[in-house]
Amino acid sequence: MLFCPTQEKKAERKKRRMIRNNFIKAVFPEKRDPHYPEDLKPDRVKQVRAYHESVDGYAVTPLCRLPELASSLGLKNLYVKDESFRFGLNAFKxxxxxxxxxxxxxxxxxxxxxxxxxxxxxxxxxxxxxxxxxxxxxxxxxxxxxxxxxxxxxxxxxxxxxxxxxxxxxxxxxxxxxxxxxxxxxxxxxxxxxxxxxxxxxxxxxxxxxxxxxxxxxPAWIVQGYATMAGESLEQIRKNEFDLPTHLFVQAGVGSMAAAVVGYFANQLNQDCPLFFVMESDQADCMYQSALADDGRPRAVGGQLNTIMAGLACGEANPFAWEILRDFSTGFISCSDGVAVQGMQLLAKPGTCDKPIVSGESGALGPGLVHCLMTDPKFSDLKEKMKLNRESSVLCFSTEGDTDPANYQKIIHGPKT
Structure with a gap:
């Protein structure tokens, strides 16, 4: 039987799926039948990785497990892939x-x-x-x-x-x-x-x-190239016998990197893949707005896109990336700059036993968001909606180091007096 809800019921349903607050907006679109991306199938990604391994200066970047921070946040595990070491360029691109x-x-x-x-x-x-x-x-x-x-x-x-x-x-x-x-x-x-x-x-x-x-x-080749980062992370998790991630947080500008990560994990893990959450700056949240529209088509955001997260200041989604993220993501989250700042400060001083990570404005959004969700009572409904608890193993990608060193130092240590 075909059921066609009224516009009023549609609005009510959309309201239930969206949670708003001062720093974070989240939308959880209805699941679609996913189409696993051919360009990110295991045999294709294997070719990409083999080429990268032949490039001068290639080395697997660290996957940092932060047990003390995870415990303090009420998580089982927190993993952060640190891309500040990639080819000596301070970012994964x-x-x-x-x-x-x-x-x-x-x-x-x-x-x-x-x-x-x-x-x-x-x-x-x-x-x-x-x-x-x-x-x-x-x-x-x-x-x-x-x-x-x-x-x-x-x-x-x-x-x-x-x-x-x-x-x-x-x-x-x-x-x-x-x-x-x-x-x-x-x-x-x-x-x-x-x-x-x-x-x-x-x-x-x-x-x-x-x-x-x-x-x-x-652009499709570029997305394939980013899959090497995702492949390394899953390989490191398995090699170290860590728990597989239950939640994967990935930031998006045009969405190419996010699509590479989500598409890779979906192809590799199938039914065992984690819950995927796509994060953006609230000044350039084209993915969030596309998910909010709930018709499967990408939306654009205009204006100057003013955010400290320069790498995410993109108002128009990559259509190829959007299709992957639309089909596989559990939720889309729009965040203020303050969330990224919290992530930068948190990774710089994660705990006495955890290794510090130098993470830039666009790289630290995931840990910053997780920190907000797990420690601020006003996000308790959102945390529950996202099924974050003491059994959760969270994977984030710090996609850049201090690409703007002066601003990084100001955020971590405060302005010079």
């Missing part, structure tokens, strides 16, 4: 850029990427064929730095567009990788369009971590 460039160049050189190693691109004859290529992207910081570094490793040039309000240190770090940086007077999403126009006008190659109609393949 190079995983997407390196794999995307390998795919792009493999196609151009008619080489099967499934068996390609980074050493192939170091050959003088290959370098001669690719040295005039220019790669371009838009970034809030980490993706652009990752692309600039990856292009430089291949002997190629890069041009990086950055939005208004970009921290000067993030621009300088990208320039140190040999890129030309152009700061616009626009927000992130409009800067993406500017980068796409520049690529078209100059014959450059756009390597963007979000997709739109007619531009899907390269």
């Amino acid at each position: 190079s995983l997407g850029a390196t794999w995307a460039l390998a795919q792009i160049l493999g196609e151009r050189l008619e080489q099967p990427v499934s068996h390609l190693e980074f050493s192939f691109f170091k050959q003088p004859a290959v370098r001669e064929k690719i040295r005039d290529l220019v790669f371009v992207t838009a970034t809030d910081g980490n993706h652009g730095r990752g692309l600039a570094w990856a292009a430089g490793q291949l002997g190629c040039r890069s041009v990086i567009f950055m939005p208004a309000g970009t921290a000067s240190i993030r621009m300088e770090n990208i320039e140190k990788e040999g890129a030309r940086v152009c700061v616009t007077d626009m927000n992130y999403d409009d800067t993406v369009r500017r980068a796409a126009d520049a690529a078209r006008d100059n014959g450059w190659i756009l390597v963007q971590d979000t997709a739109w109609k007619g531009y899907e393949q390269i």
